[in-house]
Amino acid sequence: MPEPASRAASQAGGALDRLLDRLDAWVPSPAALAFAVRIWIGMMAALYLAFWLQLDSASSAAVGVAILAQPKRGQAISKAVYRLLGTILGGAVSLLFLALFGQDRVEMLVAFAAWLGLCVFVAQYLQDTRAYGAMLSGYTVAIIAVAHLDAPQTGFDAAVARLAAITLAIVVITFINDALASPSTWRALRPQLAGAHAAVQAFCREAFATGDPGVERAAALIARIAPMRADASAIAGELDDGRYRAAGARSGIAALYAMLAASRAVARARAELGR
Structure with missing residues (x-):
């Protein structure tokens, strides 16, 4: 009799271990949960501030926080810096293209293709967030210049609105990481x-x-x-x-x-x- 009982106990213990392993796979770690809470708070804060500041695209600020989401403080700061630099450069090039090729689709698309190719070429020689900034300056031209080709007079407002949303996202994610003690x-x-x-x-x-x-x-x-x-x-x-x-x-x-x-x-x- 003791052998069947011990065998049943070992089987029950094995089943319990397998159940606990499955639960561990589904339950997030404390670090992952804290990271998710920080990003959620940051997105809600950015969205609230964007509505309060009456930005043209309030959702862009919340999306910007999600894009800048990194588990460590230094990673988020590095990505934020190059995202800001890439947006400024891309916005300046967009305004230049709108001034030179306003309402001329062929010349605008050729100029955009050449600029995007240059950004991809530069990104191949860079690493990490620097390559991300180079690529961002490329497709920012599509978001601002190409999207407003038929109304070039609105390009400056679009560039300012995008820069404002990204700046707000950077400020919020930096404050949240410092206030909630993001890992270094x-x-x-x-x-x-x-x-x-x-x-x-x-x-x-x-x-x-x-x-x-x-x-x-x-x-x-x-x-x-x-x-x-x-x-x-x-x-x-x-x-x-x-x-x-x-x-x-x-x-x-x-x-x-x-x-x-x-x-x-x-x-x-x-x-x-x-x-």
Whole structure:
């Protein structure tokens, strides 16, 4: 009798564990829930302020908060800065195109295609939010200039309204992140950088001891290091000395790449000399 009872108890325990695993998959983590609450509060605040300020497109402010939603404070600030710069540049180009090619569809579309191609070309050489800003300055021309081709006199008002909505979204998301203690990027990056440094050190020791560990191992380490480049750039807006910390983090990441390349080169040279 004890064996069937113990078997039934173990089966019941296994079923309970599976049920708890499924519930864990559905229930969000506290960090994810806090992030969702912050963004919801930010969107509602932006929408309220946009109606109070009587902006032409109040919903654009709420959408702007959602677009700028990032889990860490530095990431949101970095994206907000380049979104603002991209909008200003795109708005200026839009007004220039409306002045030069007003009500001329062919010339406007050719100019827009050339500008968009230039923005895509520049974005390919940039990274992270800088590439996002380059792309934003491209399609902002479509939102302002191309959409108001038949009424170029309204282009300036459209550019001002879009810039006002984006500025309001930036102010709101920055205030919400500070007021509700959004996680800092540099606190999360520091242990990641230390772990990547330890992994690269182990790779170098193995390369010197037994030879080149192989391109697969190197590629795996590069895939681990590369995402930290975005967080390193985002540190600049978080602290008073953020730009110096960001420069140090970028230098450390570059040094990790150099260590990988140098260790593999030394391992290959030793292999060639030993033949």
